[in-house]
Amino acid sequence: xxxxxxxxxxxxxxxxxxxxxxxxxxxxxxxxxxxxxxxxxxxxxxxxxxxxxxxxxxxxxxxxxxxxxxxxxxxxxxxxxxxxxxxxxxxxxxxxxxxxxxxxxxxxxxxxxxxxxxxxxxxxxxxxxxxxxxxxxxxxxxxxxxxxxxxxxxxxxxxxxxxxxxxxxxxxxxxxxxxxxxxxxxxxxxxxxxxxxxxxxxxxxxxxxxxxx
DNA sequence: AGGACGATTCTCT
DNA sequence: GAGAATCGTCCTT
Numbered sequence: 001x002x003x004x005x006x007x008x009x010x011x012x013x014x015x016x017x018x019x020x021x022x023x024x025x026x027x028x029x030x031x032x033x034x035x036x037x038x039x040x041x042x043x044x045x046x047x048x049x050x051x052x053x054x055x056x057x058x059x060x061x062x063x064x065x066x067x068x069x070x071x072x073x074x075x076x077x078x079x080x081x082x083x084x085x086x087x088x089x090x091x092x093x094x095x096x097x098x099x100x101x102x103x104x105x106x107x108x109x110x111x112x113x114x115x116x117x118x119x120x121x122x123x124x125x126x127x128x129x130x131x132x133x134x135x136x137x138x139x140x141x142x143x144x145x146x147x148x149x150x151x152x153x154x155x156x157x158x159x160x161x162x163x164x165x166x167x168x169x170x171x172x173x174x175x176x177x178x179x180x181x182x183x184x185x186x187x188x189x190x191x192x193x194x195x196x197x198x199x200x201x202x203x204x205x206x207x208x209x210x211x212x213x
Numbered sequence: 214a215g216g217a218c219g220a221t222t223c224t225c226t
Numbered sequence: 227g228a229g230a231a232t233c234g235t236c237c238t239t
Contacts, residue, residue, distance in 0.1 A: 048231070057231070067224065084232045085221030091231085104231060123234060135232050180231055202215080204232085 057185025
């Protein structure tokens with residue numbers, strides 16, 4: 001595990017590894033969001049790995065397109081996508097360039113900036129729900145597609161960057177099936193979370209959409 | 214704490 | 227035109 005000094009973003013080499021190594025290592029790391037609104041900080045508590053073109057659950061499974069272009073680029077950059085007509089989700093591109101793998105940031109604890117987050121997450125009854133789920137996390141931190149492709153290893157003045165944090169005790173790291181992934185990609189236990197953390201999202205099995213008439 | 218269901222628009226076939 | 231790496235509301239326990 002690489003250990004740069006505090007307040008320095010994670011080095012490119014951190015992301016330039018197989019995605020199944022990077023994903024659990026991101027637990028406990030710090031996501032920084034800077035905007036005119038101020039500085040926000042999130043401690044990552046839940047992630048999912050998506051293993052590029054070989055992974056039926058990955059957006060890269062059917063090859064390179066305009067949407068997933070960033071996934072095929074260098075590691076350590078943000079892949080932000082829009083889904084379900086309303087939401088954004090944030091990933092960190094991993095692995096050697098061209099592997100098109102990434103880690104979906106699914107949940108975390110807002111360490112700094114809870115007031116700003118509450119303005120965007122009015123329905124959250126408790127602070128632990130502010131970033132409980134990937135689209136909630138993106139909403140809380142005001143992440144949208146304008147941040148797609150952002151270098152997460154850039155200096156700390158970047159609008160979005162990833163920094164080391166306090167790694168959880170290895171006994172607290174759990175893994176299981178990915179949420180919301182169906183078909184052939186469903187069985188991979190590539191969701192990682194910090195056991196017992198109140199900000200970890202509830203597991204939801206993939207639900208095929210029914211006809212709407 | 215958890216199940217059912219509608220919302221809303223982008224992406225790719 | 228179908229389906230989506232989801233969420234909020236409403237309901238029951």
